Amino acid sequence: MSEAKIINIVSGKGGTGKTLLTAVLADLLGNENNSTLIVDLDVFVRGLTSLLYYHKKERLELIESDEISIADFFIDKGDLDISGKAKIATARYRTFDVVPSVSRVDEILTFTDLMPDTKSEAINLLSLLMKKFKTQYDFILLDSRAGYDELVAASHFISDVSVCVEEEDSISKITSNNLVNQLKEDSDSPIFRLTNKSRSTGQSTDNLAVDNLGLVPFDMDVMKTFGTQYFWTDITRTLYRSSIAKAWNNLSNKLGWNITVSEFRATPFGSDKVEKKLQFFSVKDRILLVYGLIIGFTGLLYPLIDISWIDNILSQPDGMVRVLAMFTGLFGFGLSAWIILKNKK
Ligand SMILES: Nc1ncnc2c1ncn2[C@@H]1O[C@H](COP(=O)(O)OP(=O)(O)OP(=O)(O)O)[C@@H](O)[C@H]1O
Ligand SMILES: [Mg+2]
Structure with missing residues (x-):
């Protein structure tokens, strides 16, 4: 087997959607029979390990007693693993594997014990870690922490490519520019940008900068079902x-x-x-919007067309039914308008 390609997912500021995007990308790759591993390098936020925790029906212990997490590996500077006393944990998650950042999702850690002191120490540790998995997988995705430190610099250095996930707002753009420029200064590994939670409609990727991989739209259901069992079916x-x-x-x-x-x-x-416009509406609101429009149109059309045979069946005075239909129609349009205004807010 050839060596795995390493893809490092980074961002200038937090919360741009790295973790979720990494998991969805791993699942896309896994679905096409690529053996894929995600390493959760974000030991303090541990977003991916938290997804794993929910996947395992909220089991606090995420690894076996003879296994070590990323945090253990860093604390012991790789020694535990080198001496062969323990192996690095991997857990199955849908179509890919995950190396959890901690052994318990609620583990408290001490920053100074954990983080590599220098970039070269971080490079050594990550290289050792990658050596373990490089021949076992086609792709290794690194879910890095937001911002910049020795570990982010090292993960960029040891990867085949880094992808910086950013949002469209100006703060995200500035922080992203700073990180991308810093990483470019550090090493020659290629780096690309990806815009997530995009709210612009109709813009094609052709208009984007050469190093931008495209726009991933904002999706209300992604935000609402994050971490729940519905997420994977909803998306x-x-x-x-x-x-x-x-x-x-x-x-x-x-x-x-x-x-x-x-x-x-x-x-x-x-x-x-x-x-792209409807992504701002949840599934429930989309259904209500469509129902509202259907009721609105049929209700308002009813008084205008000749449907006296329905009136006969209902044995209602014709005028009364038409007035009722009109009000129902107005209610339908009102419902749709309310959904639109609510979501606009
Ligand atoms: N395209 C999207 N549309 C709507 N919400 C999104 C989208 N992508 C991500 N989110 C939401 O953004 C939030 C942050 O996502 P995530 O934890 O993946 O970000 P992160 O960059 O890994 O954060 P951190 O920097 O804290 O590790 C989540 O609530 C997620 O559901
Ligand atoms: Mg994250």
Whole structure:
């Protein structure tokens, strides 16, 4: 087996969506029979390890007694592992494996015990870690912490590529620029950007900067179901998931890897533009919006067309039924308008 390709996921500021995007990308790769591993390097926030905790039905202990976590590996400077006393834990999560950052999801750690003191120490530790897994996997994704430190610098150095996940607001852009420039200064490994939680509609990736892999839209259901059991079924047909697939295919193409994932998605709206607007609505609100419009149109059309046979069946005075239909129609449009205004807020 050839050596794994290492992809480092970073961001200038926190909360841009790295962890979730890393998990969805790993699942896309795993679905295409690529053996994929995610290493949770964000030992204090431990977003990915928390996803694993929920996946394991809230079991606090995430590793076996003879295994070590990333935190253990860092604290012991790799010694435990080198002496062969223990092996680094991997846990199955859907179609990929995860190395948890801690052994218990609620573990309290001491920063000074844990973090490598220098960039070269961090490079040594990460290289040792990667050596363990490089021949076992096709892809290793590193879920790094937000911002910059010795470990982020080292993870960029040892990776085949880094992807900086950013949002569209100006603070995210500045922090992202700073990080990308810093990492470019540090090492020659390629680095690309990816815009997540995008609220712009209709913009194609052709207009983006050369190093931008694309736009992943904001999706209300992604935000609402994050960490829950519904998440994976809810995102199956979303533009969110297919945009990540598209971004991956862009990256793979730019680096000449030629390993693509399926971008297929059955859209109920027939247009990405319409759907990008609807991403701000949850599934419940989308259903209410469509019901409102149907009731609105049929209710208001009813008084205008000749449907006296229905009046006969209902044996209601014609005028009364029409007035009632009109009010029902107005209620339908009112419902849709309320949903739109509520979401606009
Ligand atoms: N495209 C999206 N649309 C809507 N919400 C999103 C999207 N991507 C991520 N989110 C939400 O953003 C929040 C942060 O996501 P996540 O934890 O993956 O970010 P992160 O960059 O790993 O954060 P941290 O820097 O703390 O590690 C979550 O609530 C997630 O559901
Ligand atoms: Mg994270």
